[in-house]
Amino acid sequence: MLHIVNKSPFDTGSLASVLRVAKKDGGAVLLIEDGVYAAVKNSATEASLKAAGMPVYVLQPDADARGLQSRLMEGVNMVDYGGFVDLVAGHDNVQSWL
Amino acid sequence: MKFAIMVSEGPYTHQATDSAYQFAKAAIAKGHEITRVFFYHDGVNNGTRLTVPPQDDRHVVNRWSEIATQNNIDLVICIAAAQRRGLLDENEAKRQGKDANNIAPGFRISGLGQLVEAGIQSDRLVVFGD
Numbered sequence: 001m002l003h004i005v006n007k008s009p010f011d012t013g014s015l016a017s018v019l020r021v022a023k024k025d026g027g028a029v030l031l032i033e034d035g036v037y038a039a040v041k042n043s044a045t046e047a048s049l050k051a052a053g054m055p056v057y058v059l060q061p062d063a064d065a066r067g068l069q070s071r072l073m074e075g076v077n078m079v080d081y082g083g084f085v086d087l088v089a090g091h092d093n094v095q096s097w098l
Numbered sequence: 099m100k101f102a103i104m105v106s107e108g109p110y111t112h113q114a115t116d117s118a119y120q121f122a123k124a125a126i127a128k129g130h131e132i133t134r135v136f137f138y139h140d141g142v143n144n145g146t147r148l149t150v151p152p153q154d155d156r157h158v159v160n161r162w163s164e165i166a167t168q169n170n171i172d173l174v175i176c177i178a179a180a181q182r183r184g185l186l187d188e189n190e191a192k193r194q195g196k197d198a199n200n201i202a203p204g205f206r207i208s209g210l211g212q213l214v215e216a217g218i219q220s221d222r223l224v225v226f227g228d
Contacts, residue, residue, distance in 0.1 A: 004224075006117070033113045061120070062113075081124035088121075088222050089099050089130070096225040098106075 002091035006033040006098070009045045014097040019052050030079070030087055032059040036066060041073040050075060059084060101125050102216035103135045106227035108143035109158035110151070115144050118226040119161055126169050134172040134216040135162070137205075141227070142180045145173065147202035159202050166204035173205040174212045 003022055009015045015038050018029055029052065031038055038045045039058050049056050050073070060078045063069060072078075079087065088094050103122060107114035122132045137144050149159045166173045175185055181194070187207050191199040201207065217223045 006114075006226075032117060062117075081120045082128060084121055085125045085128050085130065088101070088125075088224055094222055094224050096227065098225065098227045 001027045001093040001095055002030055002087050003027060004030045004032060004094065004096045005035040005038070006031075006096065008034040008037040010037065015045065016048070018097055019048055022052075022054065026054075028055040028057060028087065028091065030057045030059065030084065031076075032062050032084070034066075036063045036068060036072075039063075039072045039076045040068060041071055043073075046073045049073065057083070057087060099130045099222065100133050100220040101130055102133050102220035102223045104213060104216075104223065104225045104227075105135060105137050105141040105144060106139040106225070108140040109149065111140070112228050114226040114228060115141065115158055115162075116156075118224075119158070119165070121224065121226070122165060122171070126165075132169060132171045133220050134174060134212065135166075136174050136176070136213040136216055137179075138176045138210075138213065139179055139227070140183070142175045142183055142185045145175045145180075145185060145202050145205040146200045148200050149202075163202050163204040171204075174216075175201070175205055175207045176213075177207050177209050180207055 003018045005015045007014050056076045057079050058076050105115050105118045186199040187201040188199050
């Protein structure tokens, strides 16, 4: 399952919920909109993302819009909207954690 | 692949409808089909043709109308959410005794069943909201 998180981890607990309940069965996390703040290097959420045990993707246009291009942690995968589409197509289910 | 989209936030208040539009555009560019966009809750405000943003800003409503016309996308506005927020087509305006309607080209008003149907008939349903 592709889990889409669009909120900053400092606003809501949706990313924490994803990391808690998402089964490690080939699922992935996609951070969009303010969700991209979770992937900022040296942030309080970096360690939990690294320990997630599933691939983490960041929507590049949203990271760029927030000036985070060079401030993201290592180990996350950058995608554009085309990559977003590929991720949705490549997973059987998609869950937006609103 | 067939994609359906749900948008639950209005234009110019939240990024959701912009994200949904960019996603739809990218999906079409990759040869996928967007079967339907269902506008729910405040998302119904994406469908008023009376919207007049400043000229240097994107026109969220017209953008949806254009992509829908060009790619045969069914834009559906939730009727209960629309009535609460003053979104009317010609029939609804008549039925409710109102003196005007404001639905934008390419949009139509229908019920929640259209969201369920979109979920069943599409390969993926992607939700954009707050």
